[in-house]
Amino acid sequence: MESRTKKQQAKRRQNQRRMMAGTVILFFVLIASIVGIYIGVEKPELRPGWAGPSATPASANAARPTPTPPASLAPTPALAEEPKTTPPAVSTEPTAPTPTPPASPPAAGAGGAPATGTEAGRVKLAFVGDVLLGSTVENVLKEKGYDYPYSDVKTLLQGADLTIANLETPVTERGTPQQKDYVYRSSPKALPAFKEAGFDLVNLANNHSMDQGEQGLLDTMDHLDVLGIKRVGAGRTSAEAFRPVILESKGIRIAFVGFTRNVPDNSWKAGTSRPGLADTYDSKAPVDAIRKAREQADLVVVIAHWGVERSDTPDEHQKKLARAYIDAGADLIIGGHPHVLQGFERYQGKWIAYSLGNFIFTTNNYPKTLDSMILEASCSKERSCELKMVPIFTKWAHPVVMGEADSLQLFQRLTAVSTQAAIGRDGRIRSTVSSTSP
Known part of the structure; x- marks a missing residue:
């Protein structure tokens, strides 16, 4: 009996040892499996682009650059031009290139900074078209500064001996x-920047100078007089x-007169x-004024406000008056009012620029009103003027x-509507009639 009990106990111990060995083996197998799995798995840091399980991708935390809104030609106010139209709030027209004009070296002159390249014994005059400083234009000036209009052309304006505008x-x-369409008014605050830009003289004979009645005209003349801007x-x-008005520059006396046929x-x-x-x-009073000016000056310049709005060519009144002015003694005729550029004419050896278009004005969707010029006239005491237009x-x-391509297109267009005149690639206006012609 005792012997059987001992055998049973020995067998149980043997079974326990087997179970323990199996458990140990199973444990090692499990450990080996875990190690194998660990070794067989690709290490996270070896994956391209992986920053670790707790890392945030760099693009998520990086500060995003603030996008620059697309450039727009349109200011906050919607602008309109005669005849009035309602342009879109944002212009879809491409922005024109803005080349920097060549710098001018200083020289004495009445027009701010002096003229460049003016030959000895010649005076350099610069003319621009219609300038409106009121209405929605004034809103732009208040927002961007009263000197805003001149920032890209000031060198050209100041580079003449005398600079003139309508x-x-x-x-x-x-x-x-x-009681009329398009009644304008401008704050006197706009004039100092206009003066500083280089303007020496303005024509007031036009269809807006009395938009605020006689009092408005008198105030305008007073404000101009205070700043020394001739009129x-x-x-x-x-x-x-x-x-x-007679001004002297480079030893040359220039008489300016202004007339309007749009009252x-x-x-x-x-x-x-x-x-x-x-x-x-009636041309009698203007002709008399020109003859009197002829007696007092070396050169006589007429600033004429005339013609039909948005017409590319002068009407018969313009042609007739221009020739009458020259016959009376005028040496140079500068026209305006149509709000678009018109051509040139050479008559009796004298130049007529029928319309210089808009220079600073309200804007509409009629493309030709956006084309303008600075007309440079180099004139001698012998009453001879050479013209060059800056588009x-x-x-x-x-x-x-303007850029070169647009400039050449404009030169071609104006040559086509000019009389006995053509515009070269450099902007110089030349006569197409031989000096030996009868």
């Missing part, structure tokens, strides 16, 4: 708005309105004792110099 805005804070074409009396109401015409404009519906693209009250 000012189509009453400069006043009072007056009575007239023609308007006055407190007809005698003052038709009187020439909204007869009451705008200057009278013996009534403020107003120098009109040219300008003007949009949202900001004139810039």
Whole structure:
């Protein structure tokens, strides 16, 4: 009995040892399996682009650059031009290239910084078209600064001995708005920047100078006088309105006169004792003024406000008046009012520029109103003038110099509507009639 018990105990111990050995083997097998799995798995850091399980991809935390909004030609206010249209809030037209004009070396002259490349014994005059500083243009000036319009063309404006514009805005804070379409007014705050840009003289004989009545015209003349900007074409009396302004530069005396053939109401015409404009519906008074100017000066320049808006060519009134002015003694005729560029004509050896278009004005969707120019005239004491145009693209009250391709297209277009004149690739206007022709 005791022997059987011992055998059973020995067998149980043997079974326990077997179970323990199996458990140990199973444990090692399990450990080996785990190690095998660990070794067989690809290490995370070896994966391309992997930053670890707890890492955030770099692009998620990197600061995103603030996108620059696409450039727009349109300022906040929607601008309109005569005749009024409603342009889109944002312009879809491509931005014109803005080449920097060549810098001019200093020289003495009445027009701010002096003229460049003016030959000895010649005076350099620069003319621009219609300048409007009121309406939605004034909103742009208040937002961007009163010197904003001139930033890309100031060198050209200041590079002449005298710089002249047609000012189509009453400069006043009072007056009575007239019963007409397109009534404008500009703050006097706009004038100092206009003066500093290089302007020496303005023509007031136009269809907007009395938009605020007689008081507006009187205020305009006073503000111009205070800043030393000369004026023609308007006055407190007809005698003052038709009187020439004579300026001297480079030893040459230049007489300027201004006339308009676009007067909204007869009451705008200057009278013996009534403020107003120098009109040219009848050519007698302008012709008399030119003859008087001829007696006092070496050169006589006429600034004429005339023609049909948006017409590419001068009408018969323009042609007839221009020739009458030259026959009376004018040496150079500079026209405006159509809001587009018109061609040139050579008559009796004298130049006529029928319209310089808009320089600073409200804007619409009529493309030709965006084409403009700075017309440079190099004139001698012997009454001879040579012309060169600098082609300008003007949009949202900001004139810039055109690129070469656009310039050449404009030269070709204006040559096609000019009389006895052509424009070269360099912008110089030349006569197409031989000097030996009868």
